Amino acid sequence: MELKRIIGPDVKTALRLVREQLGPDAMILSNRRVAGGVEIVAAPESPPAPALPASRTSAGEPMLRAFDLAAGAAPVAPRPRPPAPERAFARVADPLPAAAGAAPTAAPEAFAAASPAAGEGTTLAPQWLEMQSELRSMRTLLEERLTALRSERTVEGPGTEGRIWRRLTRMGLPNELVRELVANVDAGTAWDAAWRATQARLVEGLGTVGDVVASGGVWAFVGPTGAGKTTTICKLAVRHVLEHGPGGLALLSMDAARLGGADMLRAVARLLGVPFHAAGSGESIGEALRRVPANALVLVDTAGVSRRPHVRSRQLDELGTLREGVRTLLVLAANAQLSWLHAALADYAACVPVGAVVTKLDETASLGELIGALRRERLPLAYSTDGPEIPDDLRVADAAELVAQALALEPGEEAAREGTPAAAGIGHGAPDAAGVNAARIA
Secondary structure: OOOEEEEEOOHHHHHHHHHHHHOOOOEEEEEEEEOOEEEEEEEOOOOOOOOOOHHHOOOHHHHHHHHHHHOOOOOOOOOOOOOOOOOOOOOOOOOOHHHHOOOOOOOHHHHHHHOOOOOOOOOOOHHHHHHHHHHHHHHHHHHHHHHHHHHHHHHHOOOHHHHHHHHHHHOOOOHHHHHHHHHOOOOOOOHHHHHHHHHHHHHHOOOEOOOHHHHOEEEEEEOOOOOOHHHHHHHHHHHHHHHHOOOOEEEEEOOOOOOOOOHHHHHHHHHHOOOEEEOOOOOOHHHHHHOOOOOOEEEEEOOOOOOOOOOOOHHHHHHHHOOOOEEEEEEEEOOOOHHHHHHHHHHOHHHOOOEEEEEOHHHOOOOHHHHHHHHHHOOOEEEEEOOOOOOOOEEEOOHHHHHHHHHHOOOOHHHHHHHHHHHHOOOOOOHHHHHHHHHHHO
């Protein structure tokens, strides 16, 4: 195969040089960045096939037909060929007569008869089919790279789109969400208006369900170990007792696997004077609930689920089947990595949570990862906590307030210079929520 090394200042120019020198169907074998720009190694469309012995050639039947015609034998009807691939980029070359040993040199007409006619299907060697697949992958990669280059030009640009891209990235938002938000920016809009519109779209993507526990019923809190499930239940229980008294509340712990897993909830129930029950080992949620007296509100604490692939939680499957009578809230820590958040959302999808409780807002340096994960899974917000105080650090979640907190955590002098008026404009909820937004950003 004849290879050609072409260097251009950028990908687009290098591809144009390949088309000019080797044709539009040239095969691109590799590309990389070099000192002078981008280097592409390519080959013409039809590389020569390796010479094979006459007895093992991939075009064996046409070869025999050629020798029969050269020797004056009656031609034999060829076997039907399979249909050609959609776009064959390589054609197996006619075999050379030198491999035939003592056979006489065939006339050119004989080999012309043996060669596939123009427009007929050709049989591709497996290595060429594999190369065709690799070339398709290379083309897809180049298209993705060109899209990324356009995005990089937007990021590095001095215009409104570039400034918004940089600010959203500093907030910690995932790249796919940043692209989605920047794609809706009108380049001709002034900075303040474009930034306020972008924040409004970010808030709209975060749904809320309100103070759902206040309506009563059975609520199970699920989430990874250490996310704050037990502490959140304690805050909700104390809030309920302060507002309505101890009547109508019961606490249930399903954390029988962890040593001392039910002790904190048992102590809080004793202080509040409310019923408490701890499920035994192997006891299901349905069985444990039958031992709990009828109450207006039952808060259920569950054990964290192992991330080992062979371990599956029976409790989560049961919560999925009981979702009509037992509603579920997923507890997520705000200081977790994006991959951890995605794994938790996938692990607990079986129990069909109706909302999310965001904890440890006071222990994180970035909220962009959390916002991106919730938007991606379309999981609405229910509650948020930002400290250990019970129940003062528990709040009904507000999407505008969460975005305002994310902006307040954004590093850099540009954020401090540009963030105050823009972020204050997104508090579109209740007056107290808008006041909290402005106070947090100021």
